[in-house]
Amino acid sequence: MEASPKKPLRKRLLIVCVLVISLLILEGCGKREVEELAFMMGVGIDKGKQEGSYLVTIQVAKPKPSGGGGSTELEDWTLSVEGPIIASTIEKVNEMFDKQFFAGTVRVIVIGEDLARTGINEVLDFYQRYYQYRRTMYLVVAKGSAKDLLETKTTTHNIPALGLLGIIEGNKRQSTFPVTRLGHYLTILGRESQNPVIPSAEVIRSGDKGIYLSDEKGNEVIMSCAGVFEDGRLVDFLGDQETKGYLWLDDEIKTRRLEGERDRLKIVASVHNSKTKYKVEMIDEQLGIKFYIKASMALDEILGQQGEMSTEEWRNFLQEVEPILAQAIQEECEAAVAKSKKLQLDFIGIGRKIEIKNPKYWTEIKDNWPQGLEDFPVAFEIEVDVDHAGLARNSPVSPQKSESKGEGNIHQ
């Protein structure tokens, strides 16, 4: 191997000079300074007033001038523009705004209900194509208009889009609605047998849904339930029980509270951990799908328990509670399956699951899918394990009452 001869000092100096000059002339970021950018946080899309037009709501976060020190507060700047093409609405905004919009920070896309019922696939084309947007953006369907949702200032967030983001990401702690990112929606869209599901959000006022706000004129945004889509069109919303059933069957329950009830006994348990598996097997002499759900829980609240129990009785009581909770899970799952059969839309992905487990059988039935869903056997095997019941064993009760009523009343 030959050693390379040393470069003369003049050559080295020349290279250093060229590099230093390059630093000065290569500005980067398309000659835009960061303070010249307007960071978009959320986008809302509704049907426009004109036929075939869209009303695009853009929510920008801008730093609030502060006296220095501490964290920077953000305030929102929201405006809506109507136009026939989504991409050109941004251009329109740029004509009246001195900052360049940066879409890389958009985290939530809200779709108005009217537009969702007409179809969203064309609308999403821009967001999956333009390089600044990310496929990790969350999709939300507004019950009502996306504009109203993005203009609703809540008590916790100045910027509604960030409020929505907080609720969605908080779902990691409480699985009560599905989380759909743009990338996930597009993946499901690419499956031949499954319908996408997008969570829904709505504005509530004090008194709605049993929620009372300190400011009676105030609003809050609530996310629950989900919309089912067929060919990009919103067909129907799932109810609370159906949504939760879908989450069980899609193995998306991380933690949540579950209510079980039998006679006068009401139990609330928090799910710590759950796993849903499935098999394609014979059910009533016909091939069907059986879901195996395992969940471990802790009791959070017991209503209707009377009397004091010994440790042994308490263990028996917990064992008796498990089927009640399993029944609650089954009811949710059955509600989801019933809705899927009623709509004849396979939002649970039963067809895809059959394809994975038994591709030959899927080849036989896929031409009659999702119509065949109606008579397709679906069964459940649910195993609930109640680990503990929190800090106390028995519910608060006076010793006299416990003695007078006796232990026989414990198991209702």
Next chain:
Amino acid sequence: MQRLSTHQFTMLTAGVLLGTTFMVSGSIVTQAAGRDGWMAVMPAFLMCVPFTWMIFSLVPKYPNQDLVKISEKVLGKWLGKALGLSFSLIMIYFGGLFASQGVDMYNRTVLPLIPHYVLILGVSLITFYLYLSGIEVLARFAEVIFPLVCMALLFIAIFIIPRFERGELFPILQNGITPVLSAALNISPWPFEYVLFLAGLLPFLPAKPKDLKIIKVNFFKALALIIVLSTIVVLVQIMTFGPFETARLTYGLLVLGNMVEISRTIAGIEAVFTLFWTGALTLKAAAFFFAGIWGLQSVFGFKGKKSAIIVGIIFVLIPLLGGKGVNVVVEMAYIDRYIILPFAVLWILLVWGVDLWKHRQKSL
């Protein structure tokens, strides 16, 4: 003459074999084989093994000579020169297109407004610098760039795990093995790009016979590494996007880079990855430039820097005056399929076969 160490050869082999194939591999294999596309990578890359073995078998018989000179000796002066000239033209033209592909990559992702010429001149400048510094510097460049590219790919593969869709790889082989073979055929020209580079690299390989053995082993190590890496890249794309979406995305890996989120604040770091991809792109473009000039030197007996400057100007003009965007992607696919693959296969088979026949004739 500069000679490569066995380690430098391995890194250079791995770097040129990989090139920027990871950018489009997911899309191409899933278009043909759907969710089984990841299985196509191994057979496609293994197709080059017999041809590499044929080239290596000629080295002890024709020491310090590239395949162009060997062709002249085996096939005769004019046929050898004609093949050598074709080899050079293919290498230079394809190398120039590589720079154009880099522009397309940048324009679609992080820098849509970057002028065409900025990136082309940037890549060309580094390529000329590497050429003027010699093959050893190119190998050292590969020693730096290739591990960075590997790390970047593995980084994406690990941090995209939370975005995996369940069950996208199943059922396996639902449509049988035929689509997988078809997908393998679609990407089979890629390792032959390296085989052509190797044809020119022969005089720079270590001269000792025991080193040749090590080089053969190291070639297989590099090949195995690239197969594993490329398979992971395709697997990750299928598991994240599903087969339908993977096939729909031109540069699936760039979208993956865009989706990496380490935390709320550390997200959208695709620009960092793009630097590594540019390194990989430059390495491969430079390898083609080297091979092109080696070929011309062997055919016409050029020496010195003047011929390199003339070729360099042509090398810059090809992407500057040629097509842009999707045209380049399509053109590269056509050249790969209809020129590089058949040319490499026929040339090597012809030289190796005739040489073998001549030796047998002599021994009879």
